[in-house]
Amino acid sequence: MNSPNIAVCSSERHIDLLPTRHRRNGGAEDERAARMEIGIAEIGAMVGGLIRQGCPLPVVLTTLCQLFDSSVKGFLSSVLLLDRTGVRVRNAAGPGLPASYVKQLEGRQVRWIEASSGAAIYAETPTIVLDPAGDVPEGAAEAAPAAPAGLRQHAVSPILSLTGEPLGIFAVYQRDSDRDVMRCHCALISKFTQVASAAIERMQKDEALRRSTDLLERTEQLSSTCCFSWRVETDEIGWSKALCQLFELDPAEGPVTLELIADRLHSDDLPSFQEMIERARSGVSDLEFEHRIRLRDHSVRYLRVVAHRVRDSDSRLEYIGVVQDVTQRRHTEDALAKLRAELAQAARVTSLGVLTAAMAHEVSQPLAGIVTNASTCRRMLAVDPPDVEGARETARRTIRDAERASEVIKRLRALFCKKGATSESLDLNEVTREVVALSLSELERNNVVVRTELAEKLPRIQGDRVQLQQVMLNLFLNASDAMRSVDDRPRQVVIRTARDEGNHVRLSVRDTGVGLQPECVDRLFDAFYTTKSSGMGIGLSVSRSIIESHQGRIWATPNDGPGATFAFSIPCTPMEVTGSLGDARNFGSARPSAAVNAGERSVRRLRP
Amino acid sequence: MIVECPLVSIVDDDESVRESLPDLLREFGYSARAFSSAEEFLASDCVGETRCLILDIAMPGMTGPDLQQELTARRQMIPIVFITGQTEDTIRPRSLERGAVECLSKPFSDAALLEALDAAFRERGAI
Numbered sequence: 001m002n003s004p005n006i007a008v009c010s011s012e013r014h015i016d017l018l019p020t021r022h023r024r025n026g027g028a029e030d031e032r033a034a035r036m037e038i039g040i041a042e043i044g045a046m047v048g049g050l051i052r053q054g055c056p057l058p059v060v061l062t063t064l065c066q067l068f069d070s071s072v073k074g075f076l077s078s079v080l081l082l083d084r085t086g087v088r089v090r091n092a093a094g095p096g097l098p099a100s101y102v103k104q105l106e107g108r109q110v111r112w113i114e115a116s117s118g119a120a121i122y123a124e125t126p127t128i129v130l131d132p133a134g135d136v137p138e139g140a141a142e143a144a145p146a147a148p149a150g151l152r153q154h155a156v157s158p159i160l161s162l163t164g165e166p167l168g169i170f171a172v173y174q175r176d177s178d179r180d181v182m183r184c185h186c187a188l189i190s191k192f193t194q195v196a197s198a199a200i201e202r203m204q205k206d207e208a209l210r211r212s213t214d215l216l217e218r219t220e221q222l223s224s225t226c227c228f229s230w231r232v233e234t235d236e237i238g239w240s241k242a243l244c245q246l247f248e249l250d251p252a253e254g255p256v257t258l259e260l261i262a263d264r265l266h267s268d269d270l271p272s273f274q275e276m277i278e279r280a281r282s283g284v285s286d287l288e289f290e291h292r293i294r295l296r297d298h299s300v301r302y303l304r305v306v307a308h309r310v311r312d313s314d315s316r317l318e319y320i321g322v323v324q325d326v327t328q329r330r331h332t333e334d335a336l337a338k339l340r341a342e343l344a345q346a347a348r349v350t351s352l353g354v355l356t357a358a359m360a361h362e363v364s365q366p367l368a369g370i371v372t373n374a375s376t377c378r379r380m381l382a383v384d385p386p387d388v389e390g391a392r393e394t395a396r397r398t399i400r401d402a403e404r405a406s407e408v409i410k411r412l413r414a415l416f417c418k419k420g421a422t423s424e425s426l427d428l429n430e431v432t433r434e435v436v437a438l439s440l441s442e443l444e445r446n447n448v449v450v451r452t453e454l455a456e457k458l459p460r461i462q463g464d465r466v467q468l469q470q471v472m473l474n475l476f477l478n479a480s481d482a483m484r485s486v487d488d489r490p491r492q493v494v495i496r497t498a499r500d501e502g503n504h505v506r507l508s509v510r511d512t513g514v515g516l517q518p519e520c521v522d523r524l525f526d527a528f529y530t531t532k533s534s535g536m537g538i539g540l541s542v543s544r545s546i547i548e549s550h551q552g553r554i555w556a557t558p559n560d561g562p563g564a565t566f567a568f569s570i571p572c573t574p575m576e577v578t579g580s581l582g583d584a585r586n587f588g589s590a591r592p593s594a595a596v597n598a599g600e601r602s603v604r605r606l607r608p
Numbered sequence: 609m610i611v612e613c614p615l616v617s618i619v620d621d622d623e624s625v626r627e628s629l630p631d632l633l634r635e636f637g638y639s640a641r642a643f644s645s646a647e648e649f650l651a652s653d654c655v656g657e658t659r660c661l662i663l664d665i666a667m668p669g670m671t672g673p674d675l676q677q678e679l680t681a682r683r684q685m686i687p688i689v690f691i692t693g694q695t696e697d698t699i700r701p702r703s704l705e706r707g708a709v710e711c712l713s714k715p716f717s718d719a720a721l722l723e724a725l726d727a728a729f730r731e732r733g734a735i
Contacts, residue, residue: 360693360694361693366624367714367715368691369622369624369627369715371717371718372628372632375632375718376628376631379635379718380631397624397627397628444666444667444668447668
């Protein structure tokens with residue numbers, strides 16, 4: 001459809017369009033316009049006042065129209081506010097025009113075109129008729145006059161932003177009854193257009209700022225995050241409203257200062273806070289730390305701070321950052337850690353039951369030796385003449401067996417005493433031998449033949465001895481359990497250590513048991529997953545969390561033949577140095593001197 | 609007159625026991641031989657000579673009860689004194705039920721051992 005549009009010229013162009021008859025009387029009009037100068041300044045101030053009071057834009061524009069209508073006799077004005085894209089009338093204000101007409105204008109499409117007369121706005125319907133019709137594009141003649149009854153359009157002036165973007169249209173109508181009234185001076189229309197432009201632009205900027213602030217606040221709320229800026233030189237701190245709320249600070253009471261922040265901090269975190277300030281002053285590019293604040297009700301919040309260094313326009317050091325309230329996450333993590341520890345403890349207790357018997361067996365062996373040797377000794381000394389040489393030998397054996405018993409107990413204590421994770425330099429082979437020694441009798445009781453193949457010259461690892469022993473113990477006992485129902489083939493466990501790719505060492509436990517169901521492999525390490533009738537299903541889950549805390553991984557694979565292989569791999573101590581060997585002598589627990597050599601078919605119990 | 613000391617054999621995978629028990633048995637007046645496994649004992653020429661067997665219950669490979677069964681199958685009626693490091697309450701009654709003379713928990717006193725041996729030889733005498 002051909003749009004019956006009429007061009008709207010710019011205010012400059014408007015001058016040229018004015019009929020010459022009007023120009024003849026220009027002198028008087030100019031005089032009148034000059035008299036209006038003060039009025040215009042006042043209008044500007046008045047509109048500015050309305051904006052500052054927070055009046056909505058339509059109210060401001062309506063007031064502007066009223067001011068025009070009352071200043072210029074015989075003319076009525078309207079302001080058509082365009083939407084963001086500048087193609088549609090978003091809002092129309094025309095207090096002097098019939099309300100039905102004004103309403104009709106809203107939502108109408110407007111297009112900018114390059115008309116012969118210069119920049120112009122094309123309005124589809126209703127047609128804004130420029131009167132007098134100077135440069136009317138072809139076809140426009142068919143356009144129905146859009147002006148309300150009794151009025152005709154006199155001038156249409158585009159309201160442009162400073163950058164030339166279309167913001168709206170300032171349209172002036174002349175009353176038919178006042179046709180003889182002198183034309184409205186174009187300078188006046190231009191002034192009002194400028195005031196309208198300034199008002200719209202200012203209010204749109206305010207609106208954009210408000211939306212941006214609003215968005216920031218909502219985002220802060222959604223992500224439990226607050227924003228801040230900090231000029232390091234002057235200690236000027238910009239805090240978001242949410243951050244003030246978080247710190248229970250009233251921005252009205254004065255600017256936020258480092259002292260004010262420090263005042264809220266948990267006293268334990270003050271040194272690290274001061275240290276962070278020092279680091280920031282030295283100009284590090286990124287800051288990241290966590291600290292606690294104490295609120296008025298004495299509750300504690302955990303805050304995570306991340307800040308990035310920027311330079312402001314004067315190239316002064318400034319940090320822009322976010323503060324996140326991680327209290328909830330912290331509580332969850334703490335609860336999770338506690339739960340894990342409890343699970344680990346439960347797993348310990350479970351294996352404790354199984355092991356108690358094994359341990360009693362382990363200790364009773366040297367005790368039997370002690371009693372027998374001591375009895376023999378006494379008898380040798382009781383005969384006449386006493387067998388001193390025999391007595392000396394049995395006494396020596398008594399002492400040796402007692403030492404052996406005490407070593408077993410020491411190992412026991414190390415395995416079951418409740419203590420937090422510690423990290424020390426460890427020899428995986430040595431740790432393996434200890435656990436093999438401790439669990440051997442239990443494995444043998446289940447007729448399991450244990451073979452160890454420990455790689456020579458393994459690099460040392462850094463880790464918690466007791467935790468790793470727990471994992472191994474769990475794997476050994478699992479292997480033993482998996483073979484409980486096996487009668488048609490040897491029940492064999494092969495415990496192997498080896499260097500692994502990527503500077504890791506690996507321990508694998510291969511059994512000839514019932515094997516793994518392929519569909520179960522993924523769930524094996526989940527908590528409370530178990531294939532055993534008696535078992536809580538926490539052993540492997542705890543094992544996994546232990547191995548992962550050692551930056552390693554644990555996995556299970558079905559064997560080519562019967563059974564399965566469980567293995568874990570953990571990184572070696574970086575830059576292994578000979579100095580760490582010193583630690584190796586302070587392990588405290590017994591080290592086997594004989595036994596468990598690679599390839600040995602069956603492992604004998606340890607000798608001191 | 610040469611008095612031949614009756615042979616008491618010991619089968620235990622624990623070296624402490626194998627080392628210490630023979631001396632004590634000799635002090636008691638027996639001759640003694642120690643074996644580290646049931647298989648070793650069965651392969652030796654001592655089976656027929658053994659008048660009493662001090663036998664560990666839990667051993668890798670053939671266990672104490674396994675050996676007991678094997679001997680019964682071979683009609684070698686040797687009185688057996690079990691010794692064990694295990695603590696379960698059921699072990700002793702079960703062993704006695706299966707025909708053992710005694711079941712001693714490690715560690716055991718020389719008096720308890722002597723008493724068990726006396727009982728074993730009384731039993732043997734009765735056979």
